[in-house]
Amino acid sequence: MIDPKPQGTQRSGALSREHIVSATIELLDSSGESAVTVRALTAHLSTGRGAIYHYVSGKEELLAAATDQIIRAVFETSADDPDARQSLRNLALGIFDALTEHPWVGIQLGREPRQPAVFRIWTGIGALLQRMGVTGHASSNAGAALMNYLLGAAAQYAATVHKVPSGGDRKAYLELFAAELTRLDSEVIDQEAAAALVEHDDREQFLAGVDIFLAGIEAGAASGRSETGEQ
Amino acid sequence: MIDPKPQGTQRSGALSREHIVSATIELLDSSGESAVTVRALTAHLSTGRGAIYHYVSGKEELLAAATDQIIRAVFETSADDPDARQSLRNLALGIFDALTEHPWVGIQLGREPRQPAVFRIWTGIGALLQRMGVTGHASSNAGAALMNYLLGAAAQYAATVHKVPSGGDRKAYLELFAAELTRLDSEVIDQEAAAALVEHDDREQFLAGVDIFLAGIEAGAASGRSETGEQ
DNA sequence: ACCTGAACACCGTTCAAGT
């Protein structure tokens, strides 16, 4: 009763940055990235085409804001653990699961390194590595490596999720993919690896990659610098 | 004297897929990805707009073909080493160096997982991991992890290389970036890590990431499975 | 068969005009 404006999911009420970003996420989720045009968006918001430019500098900022909203939610829900290593795994899985729900996030994360969502992940990883006792030069390298892995996996997964059928055709598709790999150089890909490709679980494989990283970081921290140049 | 056609770098002679891809690479290198429009390309080739569609299905295939040409060259020049581990490092560095010369490659690699250049890297990594004695399930996980790292690093680096000044301004830019990271959560990023960010060498950091991976793979192979679910 | 370039069906962004 206090606020005379309707709470307006989309059509009515005043426009705001928040409304615009929410509508963008809806459109992204329901129809994919190619469907997010200024025309479609403003139609969805029942407003003029130029209106959104009062709240947002352009399409790039819009996509970055949508991505940050998803990543922020991951940080809010990701379970913290007394073991920093486990927290890092939780964070990585949280990002992975968010990607499954919003595949466009994976593509957007890789597009622009200086965007809020990427900053957020940087600092999150940095804090956890510090808690793990990794500091200084090693922390910088480890953080960058983990970041690169995460973003690479995100982009790959996001690009695949739309193209790999999820039902019973998934196996057939992956068998084709494995066959293509073996055909290219049949001596080189062993049959066991090809079979693993067909039967692997994406989420488990993603986590296996995180664990390889963590093992490498811990091995490096334990043994000191190996052959890479000092300083 | 045998062939009456001029050898035509661009304007004269018959059109061919090879010519078109070469012109695309030239345009990509000289003016960046945004400059590669069908209009600019066909002007460069002094032909009609529709002509290229006789040789190539569209812009996506064109960019994929350009990318594959660069990656193929990396494989041809990358030094093979009796030590498979060292060969893998050489390959990774070869890809990194190609990216420095052709930043658009990094972005293109992340865009589409089912493209020739990506297949090529998959099989290359697979072969070297096998030579390292990593096989079966572990090889599939290790290969995917390394692939994700490589593609993530490629995309990040490609996106940064245009935006970070390379001269004396580089330091100032990175200091700003470091400040932004610390500002976000000043307790959390240690000063040493921030300093490392400013002074790090991209190529060295990239290689450090590869080494973290290799250490993790070797640690995993030595200790067997850790806590990740069996099968 | 190969090539041309107008035409088509779109884009993101700007901006004078309205309220």
Place this chain on the structure above:
DNA sequence: ACCTGAACACCGTTCAAGT
């Protein structure tokens, strides 16, 4: 101040028409 929607300056792709 906020919003509208025509106009602007582009895109990639198609296709009838030419050679």
